[in-house]
Amino acid sequence: MGDTSRLCSVWLGSETGILKGVSLSRKQAFNFCNTSHLSRDQEVRALCWGDPAESEVLVGSVDGTVKTFSVEKGAFTDTRRCGEPADGCFAGLALSGSALVTCAERGALRVWREDSSEPAAELHAGDNVCRMRQSAAHRDRVATGGKENGLKIWDLERPEQPVFAAKNLRDDWLDLRRPQWVRDMAFIPDSDKVVTCTGYHQVHVLDPSTSLRDQAETKRTAAERQREELEDAVRGRSQGTQSEDAVRGRSQGTQSEDAVRGCSQRTQSEDAVRGRSQGTQSGDAVRGRSQGTWSEDAVRGRSQRTQSEVSCMLGGT
Structure with missing residues (x-):
């Protein structure tokens, strides 16, 4: 051994x-x-x-x-x-x-x-x-x-x-x-x-x-x-999530502002349309009033002519 x-x-x-x-x-x-x-x-x-x-x-x-x-x-x-x-x-x-x-x-x-x-x-x-x-x-x-x-x-x-x-x-x-x-x-x-x-x-x-x-x-x-x-990645992910949330919040705020602006513009457009319509209706009313005046004048003229004709006929007689 x-x-x-x-x-x-x-x-x-x-x-x-x-x-x-x-x-x-x-x-x-x-x-x-x-x-x-x-x-x-x-x-x-x-x-x-x-x-x-x-x-x-x-x-x-x-x-x-x-x-x-x-x-x-x-x-x-x-x-x-x-x-x-x-x-x-x-x-x-x-x-x-x-x-x-x-x-x-x-x-x-x-x-x-x-x-x-x-x-x-x-x-x-x-x-x-x-x-x-x-x-x-x-x-x-x-x-x-x-x-x-x-x-x-x-x-x-x-x-x-x-x-x-x-x-x-x-x-x-x-x-x-x-x-x-x-x-x-x-x-x-x-x-x-x-x-x-x-x-x-x-x-x-x-x-x-x-x-x-x-x-x-x-x-x-x-x-x-x-x-x-992995720990570093988790920290970075958390910071990135906060940044993404901030971006989303900014985006949502921008969309809200755009929506407000759009609503305001639509309101102004509607107001303008209503004003235009009212203006048209007023014009139509004025025109109708004027036409009515002309009709009345024509009736009056017609009546005057009829009266003159009747006078002439009586005088001739």
């Missing part, structure tokens, strides 16, 4: 307690386990190197035990208990000098010395811890984070308070609180900055040397960008 384990460059853990080694050169995977009975109680939840030479792998199981696997021998060489199942599953393992550092989901972060069954130091990192990572540059510093549990950086030499605790994210555009869910983190090499990824598909870069909140958001998913574009 030692020959095959030395070929492996990638190590994985399964939910049945099997440690898997992968040889990239041979494109093969090998299984390693220290029991013939596989159980989910032996599920592997955390891995880390057991020495600087990377000749050992520490395997944290769901039952609170940490096993030591020798890459040279290809077998498990030691098992120690570093917590209880009530503490939750392991969220991370680290090696600081000769001491083992463990962190459980319910926030119990402990430092274990060699050949000791009791932790040398213990602190509470908050509830719902998803991940603990160690700084490669400063081996006595670890970072923790989880659901509604922001990024914290701890100095194991002074574990009373975190040396850095990230503040809440800024509220969204509706002034609603944005939830936190740190799923993993990493210390950026040659820098004091820490990068985190969240359960909401966000990546944040934080600088513990500054007091700014949410210093830089370096990457966002397409879904978040689409949501922001």
Whole structure:
């Protein structure tokens, strides 16, 4: 087994307690386990190197035990208990000098010395811890984070308070609180900055040397960008609707004014027609009056002529 384990460059853990080694050169995977009975109680939840030479792998199981696997021998060489199942599953393992550092989901972060069954130091990192990572540059510093549990950086030499605790994210555009869910983190090499990824598909870069909140958001998913574009579109649509309403109101006002003008013009036309009609009727009346006068004059003339004729006839007689 030692020959095959030395070929492996990638190590994985399964939910049945099997440690898997992968040889990239041979494109093969090998299984390693220290029991013939596989159980989910032996599920592997955390891995880390057991020495600087990377000749050992520490395997944290769901039952609170940490096993030591020798890459040279290809077998498990030691098992120690570093917590209880009530503490939750392991969220991370680290090696600081000769001491083992463990962190459980319910926030119990402990430092274990060699050949000791009791932790040398213990602190509470908050509830719902998803991940603990160690700084490669400063081996006595670890970072923790989880659901509604922001990024914290701890100095194991002074574990009373975190040396850095990230503040809440800024509220969204509706002034609603944005939830936190740190799923993993990493210390950026040659820098004091820490990068985190969240359960909401966000990546944040934080600088513990500054007091700014949410210093830089370096990457966002397409879904978040689409949501922001949709919000902008909704705002623009609302403004456009108001403008359209104003245009409609102006149009309706213009139509009303045109209707008033049309009504006024029709009224004037009707008045003019009525005046014309009345004028015609008056003219007709005048003409009728004149014709009547002429008729009367003709009758009078006729009568006078008749009287003259009668006088002439009598005189002749």
